[in-house]
Amino acid sequence: MMENKIVVETKDLTKIYGDGDGVHALDGVNLIIRAGEFVAVMGPSGSGKSTLLNILGALDRPTNGICMVNGQDLQKVKDLDRFRSKTVGFVFQLHNLIPTLTSVENVQVPLQEENMSDAARRKRAEELLGLVGLGDRMNFMPAQLSGGQRQRVAIARALANQPAIILADEPTGNLDSKSTDEIMDLLRKLNREHGTTFIVVTHNPAVARAADRIVTVRDGKILRDEKIDNVYLEDLREFKETALGHAILDDEVPAELNGLGVDKIAEQVREVLRKV
Ligand SMILES: Nc1ncnc2c1ncn2[C@@H]1O[C@H](COP(=O)(O)OP(=O)(O)OP(=O)(O)O)[C@@H](O)[C@H]1O
Ligand SMILES: [Mg+2]
Numbered sequence: 001m002m003e004n005k006i007v008v009e010t011k012d013l014t015k016i017y018g019d020g021d022g023v024h025a026l027d028g029v030n031l032i033i034r035a036g037e038f039v040a041v042m043g044p045s046g047s048g049k050s051t052l053l054n055i056l057g058a059l060d061r062p063t064n065g066i067c068m069v070n071g072q073d074l075q076k077v078k079d080l081d082r083f084r085s086k087t088v089g090f091v092f093q094l095h096n097l098i099p100t101l102t103s104v105e106n107v108q109v110p111l112q113e114e115n116m117s118d119a120a121r122r123k124r125a126e127e128l129l130g131l132v133g134l135g136d137r138m139n140f141m142p143a144q145l146s147g148g149q150r151q152r153v154a155i156a157r158a159l160a161n162q163p164a165i166i167l168a169d170e171p172t173g174n175l176d177s178k179s180t181d182e183i184m185d186l187l188r189k190l191n192r193e194h195g196t197t198f199i200v201v202t203h204n205p206a207v208a209r210a211a212d213r214i215v216t217v218r219d220g221k222i223l224r225d226e227k228i229d230n231v232y233l234e235d236l237r238e239f240k241e242t243a244l245g246h247a248i249l250d251d252e253v254p255a256e257l258n259g260l261g262v263d264k265i266a267e268q269v270r271e272v273l274r275k276v
Contacts, residue, residue, distance in 0.1 A: 006068075007164055007197050008033035008056060013065035015051050015220070025051040026062070027220035035164070038191045038198045040208035043217035049201045050169055052217065056199065057088045057167045070164045085110055089158030093170035095150040097142040103129055103153045104138040110160040128156035132186060148179030155186065159196070166190075168200040172207055184210045242268070 008031060015026040025048045033039055041049050054060035055067055058080045067074045070087045077083045097106045107125035114121070129138055132152040142150055151171060158166055168187070172180040184207055191198050200211065208214050209228065216224040257265070 004034040004036050006032055007035050007070050008199070009066075009068040010056075011066040013052075013055065013067055014063050015048070015055065015060070016063045024220050026055070029065070029217075029220070029222055031215065031222065031225075033197060033199065035197055036191070036195045038188065038210075038212045039200070040211035040214045041199060041201045041217060042203070042205075042208050042214055043223070047217045048220040049217055051220075053167045053169050053199065053201055056165070057090060058083050059090075082113075085113055085161055087164055089161070089163040089166045091151070091154050091158050091166060091168040091171045093173035095142070095154040097150055097153055097157075099142050102139045102141055103134060103145070103156075106142070106153055107156045107160055110157060114161070124160065125156070128159055129153070131159070131190075132156045146179070147175050148182055151175065151179070151183055152186065155183070155190075159190065159194075163196070165197045165199065168198065170201055170203070172202065172204060177206070180204065180207065 010029050010031045013026050013029040013031075014024070017023040017025055027048075029048075029052060031052075041052065043049050051060065055062050055074075056069055058069075058074055058077070061074075069083075072083065072087070074080075074083070098109065101109070104122065104125045107128050108121045111121045111124060116124070126135075126138060129135060129152075132155055134149060134152050134156070137145060137149060137153075140149075142153070145153065151174075155166075155171075158168075166187075171187070172183050175183065187198055187200070188210060190196055198211075200207065202208055211228060213225070213227050215222060216226075
């Protein structure tokens with residue numbers, strides 16, 4: 001199988017805040033991410049996760065080391081604004097929507113630099129909102145949306161210029177578990193259907209488990225870099241849909257399980273384990 005092209009490559013990436021004995025926020029990070037990967041970045045508070053994401057998105061500059069994103073050496077990119085609007089899309093914990101603009105207007109903001117008619121911009125923004133399931137919230141103001149819906153608008157906005165990479169810093173940090181699941185399902189769907197590469201910083205193990213790969217950062221260094229077995233995950237997803245899955249994972253007792261003896265339940269468990 002041909003390997004996908006490399007979209008992120010860092011060599012000995014270092015970031016020191018302050019001078020001399022300042023904070024080593026990143027300390028020699030070597031990371032390769034290929035097109036279409038869905039990577040979770042985990043690690044304790046202060047370990048350097050946001051610093052890494054900000055450097056990949058050219059919101060911050062490294063002190064040392066090389067950072068290549070989508071074939072461009074960030075140190076040599078002349079027009080960083082253009083890089084930021086064309087190559088990467090950002091989603092933050094706080095959605096950062098403009099409170100005085102409607103959903104559809106917020107999504108049009110990054111399109112202002114494009115050479116498009118107003119009507120084409122609006123059409124594209126409407127399509128994107130449809131894609132994230134907000135076709136019926138086009139003209140709502142951010143204050144009239146739920147937290148999960150605002151985050152969907154932010155995702156639609158991040159997708160506006162069809163970036164190669166979406167960088168998301170705690171995108172579900174402010175959401176309850178149901179909205180978190182919905183946002184993660186949406187991100188995975190966008191990843192599968194459009195091949196967009198995702199790098200998602202999270203503290204939430206349930207979010208990280210939805211990724212293909214978990215990079216763990218500690219004290220500015222990569223402590224672990226693990227691929228998640230997708231086959232297992234697919235099985236787990238299927239399992240979640242079964243009555244037994246609901247009972248175990250959601251602590252709910254679906255009607256189908258009521259009255260089943262231990263023997264029948266054990267049979268179902270064996271069935272699942274055989275697959276895994
Ligand atoms: N602008 C700055 N000036 C000085 N130090 C900074 C600055 N930004 C971050 N740091 C320091 O760099 C280290 C890494 O910070 P970073 O924000 O990357 O952590 P993080 O892993 O994202 O943490 P959290 O999970 O709390 O968001 C921290 O020790 C922090 O104090
Ligand atoms: Mg952070």
